[in-house]
Amino acid sequence: MMRCRPFRYHAPRTVAEAAKILRGEGPDAMVLAGGTDVIPNLKRKQFAPRTLVALRRIGELRTASDDGLTLGAATTLDAIARHAALPEAHRAARIAASKVATPQIRNRGTIGGNLCLDTRCTYYDQSAEWRQAIDFCKKAPGPHGTAIETPVEQGICWVAPGSPRCWAVSSTDAAPALIALGAEVTLVSADGERTIPLTDLYADDGMAFLTKKRDELLTAVRLPAAVEGWRSTYWKLRRRGAFDFPILGVGAALKLDAGGTVEAARVVLGAVASRPLPVDTSGLVGGPLSDEAIDAFAAKAAGPAKPLDNTDFTLHWRKRVVRAWVAGALRELRGDDSEEASLLSRSAARIPEPLSV
């Protein structure tokens, strides 16, 4: 059996109490929501918190507002996937939640945990013994890992050995979809509460990937009221139709006027950087969603995506597929086939991958 190392376990009943404990415990404490990311990482000794602060007794984190647009951070992904109250314009949120992991994991995993998901890397998501055998990398520089998010200057990066930073990949499915929808998140600490655009929660660094302070609790996600004309989708690329983290996620939301002209657009890429990557959509706005406009935009969107050799599939192919996937998502929003219906769906094998070198 792979086992967790001993920790102390707190289960406060209110957000205020949880914030107080997190403040008191300092960097040795970690939040436990569904645990579907924390527990495997603990078993692999990627970090070793002395204390876990569990959210399961905090009822206020599981409630949704009457308009259905504010979701408590401990809402399960399954509940979001089935969230009837979400307007059709926000269906990207439901799609993204429904494509995470497996049914059993969605029954347990929460939206807050998904947004705060640890970044991933082939050299990091391994047992302590595996990592020791090639020597620990800087994200988890010892046999018991390190406190998550604590930058460590020394240590090597196996993906980019000369690099001062860690390039572990932001792998949350919900974040690109929710950023495209214009979501905000509320963070609470012993000092009080602040609400920020979800995109500002992230930083492009594999270790310090959240701007949230360690003792801040993410309490809620707020979606904007749906406005006439907006539509959204989320496309996810993975090797298998279940289990796998995204190799690429495309969250896209568009506002079209009655004549089909793009009035506003937000497109966000997942799993191509250490943070969800918003794409500049100014080139799309003001024109129709023609094949030419979509192709030109997709080609440009692929530019900043810099996959490295630390997830599944070869990186050149992953870079190339960004263009096809962005174009597919936009064509769906124009009214063409959905990801499932399109030929590209389900099995990534349908876009032939060049032989690995």
Place this chain on the structure above:
Amino acid sequence: MNDGSPPDPTPLGRKLLMELHVNGETQEVAFLPHETLLEVLRERMDLPGTKHGCELGECGACAVLVDGRPELSCLRLAIECGDAEVTTVEGLIRDGQLDPIQEAFADLGGAQCGYCTPGILVTARALLDENPSPDRDEIAEALSGNLCRCTGYLQIFESVEEAARVGAASSATGEVTS
């Protein structure tokens, strides 16, 4: 409200005594705060029906029902189960009778080596409880978190379909099957 709560916070590295509700019975069990439900079921409650595969959420062999919904016992701390009703494969047997799903798997070759079977049986039970006549796609989706290395899944799908037919037939005659 008493939900069988342990002390808060739990003392480091010391066992706690907690009531767990498993397969319709309440038992007081001693375990460490960092043990998963999988470890406690197998090693402290003598319920080895639930299998350990990857222990990292990547196979579904350890699935159990928590308040009727399938979850992975390798990813859930036992200390988080005090207020829940847990059902393992052992709990599918009622009054000495196999669940129709178990019968169907035995009859139709839904189990070969059997390692994935307990997780699949409980997950399929939850599906049929929610949706008594699922189509093939719905079965595949519900079982998409359960890997099987032997059967190729076809016999598994057929077994679940057979159990659904038996369930429909017996509920038509008023017999309670689950």
